[in-house]
Structure formats: C-alpha cells, structure tokens
Amino acid sequence: MLILYIHIFAGGLSLAGAALALYAAKGSRLHVLAGRMFFAATVAIFLTAVPLAIANNNLFLFLIAIFSFYLAFAGWRFARNVSGRPAAIDLLAVLLMLSSGLGMWALALIFYHTGDMQYVVLLLFGFIALALGITDLLSFQSGTVVGSKRLTRHLTNMLGATIAVITAFLVVNVDLGPSVPAWLIWVLPTAVITPYIVWWNIRLR
Numbered sequence: 001m002l003i004l005y006i007h008i009f010a011g012g013l014s015l016a017g018a019a020l021a022l023y024a025a026k027g028s029r030l031h032v033l034a035g036r037m038f039f040a041a042t043v044a045i046f047l048t049a050v051p052l053a054i055a056n057n058n059l060f061l062f063l064i065a066i067f068s069f070y071l072a073f074a075g076w077r078f079a080r081n082v083s084g085r086p087a088a089i090d091l092l093a094v095l096l097m098l099s100s101g102l103g104m105w106a107l108a109l110i111f112y113h114t115g116d117m118q119y120v121v122l123l124l125f126g127f128i129a130l131a132l133g134i135t136d137l138l139s140f141q142s143g144t145v146v147g148s149k150r151l152t153r154h155l156t157n158m159l160g161a162t163i164a165v166i167t168a169f170l171v172v173n174v175d176l177g178p179s180v181p182a183w184l185i186w187v188l189p190t191a192v193i194t195p196y197i198v199w200w201n202i203r204l205r
Contacts, residue, residue, distance in 0.1 A: 007048035011168060014041035018162040035079065035158070042072035042161060059107060060118065063100045067129050068164035070097040074136055075157030084145035094137045101129030120183040124190065132160065152201045159197045163189045 017038030024031035046069035053062035073093055081090075104126030111119035136153065139145045145153055166189045176185055 003048050003051060007045060007052065010041045010044035010048065011165065014038055014045060014165045015169060017041055018165060021158070022162075035076070038158075038161075039072055039076045042069060042165070045069070045165075059103075060122070063103050063107065063122075064125065064164075066096055066100040067104070067125055068161060068168075070094075070100070070129075071132070071157045071161035071164060074132075075154050075159075075161055078145065078150055078154035078157060081145070082150070084150060086140040086145075090140065091137075094133050094140070097129055097133035098137075101126045101133060104129060117181060117183050118186075120181075121186040124187055128160070128190070132157070148204050152204050155200050155204065156197055159193065159200075163193050166193075 017034050017036075017040075020034035021031055021038055024034055046065055049065035049068075050062065053059070053065060070093055074090075074097075077090055077093075081087075104122040108119040108122035108126060111117075111122060136157075139149070139153060167186060170185050170189065174185060
C-alpha cells in the first residue's frame with residue numbers, strides 16, 4: 001500500500017531530521033533546516049497515520065497520531081511565533097491535544113476492563129497530553145511566551161515529538177520478548193529522554 005510506504009519513509013526522514021537538529025548548534029542554519037525537515041516529515045506521518053488508523057479501525061493509533069503531531073506542530077509554532085501571541089490555529093491545536101488526552105484516558109478505562117495492558121501507555125500519554133496542553137494554553141492566555149520561556153516551550157514540544165518518533169520506530173522494529181510487558185517499549189523512550197528535557201528547561205531558564 002502506497003500510503004504505508006510513504007508513512008515509513010516519512011518516519012525515517014523524521015529520525016534523520018531529529019538527529020541533525022540535536023547535533024547542530026541551536027539557532028544555526030543547519031539546526032533550522034533540520035528542524036524544518038523534521039516538521040515536514042511529522043506532517044507526512046500524521047497525514048498518513050490518520051487514514052491508516054481509520055482503515056484499520058484503530059482508535060489507539062488515531063489518538064497517538066494526534067498527540068504526536070501536536071508536539072511537533074506546537075514546537076514549530078513556538079519557534080516561529082516570536083511575539084508569543086497565539087493565532088486561532090494554535091488554540092485549535094491545543095484543544096485537539098486536550099481532546100486526545102481525554103480520549104486516551106477514556107480508552108484506557110476500556111482497555112483496563114478488557115484486560116488490555118496497553119491501558120498503561122494510554123494513561124501515561126494521556127497525562128502528558130493534558131499536562132502539555134494545559135501548560136501551552138495557560139502560557140498563551142498569560143501572553144508570556146516570549147524570550148527564554150518561548151525557547152523552553154519550543155524545546156519541550158520538539159523533544160516530545162522526537163520521543164514519539166523514536167517510540168514508533170522501537171515499537172515496530174524491536175521485540176523485547178514474551179516475558180517483557182508490551183507497554184514497556186512504549187514508555188521506555190519517555191522515561192529515558194524526559195530527564196534531558198527537564199535539564200534543558202532548567203538550563204534555559
């Protein structure tokens with residue numbers, strides 16, 4: 001299926017863009033170009049993931065697709081929006097992120113009652129979606145997303161999007177064996193990279 005091949009290619013491109021952006025000096029031309037490549041790839045991932053999720057009747061992946069795309073979109077917008085004043089599309093994106101978080105928690109409840117251990121993933125990602133969505137919304141309302149705070153929001157969301165891409169790659173390509181809970185591979189990148197995000201936030205502020 002062509003759409004699946006495009007999805008896979010975009011995933012590889014996003015990993016390359018993320019690696020280059022992390023390697024390059026922040027603010028350099030290479031960093032900017034790599035960031036644009038990463039964002040363009042995440043757009044392609046989202047536009048292919050949604051129809052794939054619908055075709056397979058997979059609400060889990062549909063919610064994950066919205067969640068992952070928001071991280072890249074918000075990170076891109078914080079990089080470009082120097083004024084800190086949100087546009088209508090920013091507010092719409094935040095509402096979609098919050099909706100995906102609530103949707104994850106609702107689906108987690110269903111999974112829990114049916115014995116599907118992926119409810120652990122949905123609980124964690126739902127919490128992250130709501131936490132980041134509320135933080136971004138409050139930042140917009142306060143009108144203080146400028147200077148170092150704008151950079152921290154950019155960094156947090158872009159690294160969050162990077163975690164999402166790495167997670168997708170690991171879930172598809174790595175098998176930890178039957179003795180390891182299926183949800184572990186989903187949460188491992190978040191557990192490893194989140195302390196780095198916290199450290200960068202502290203450093204920037």
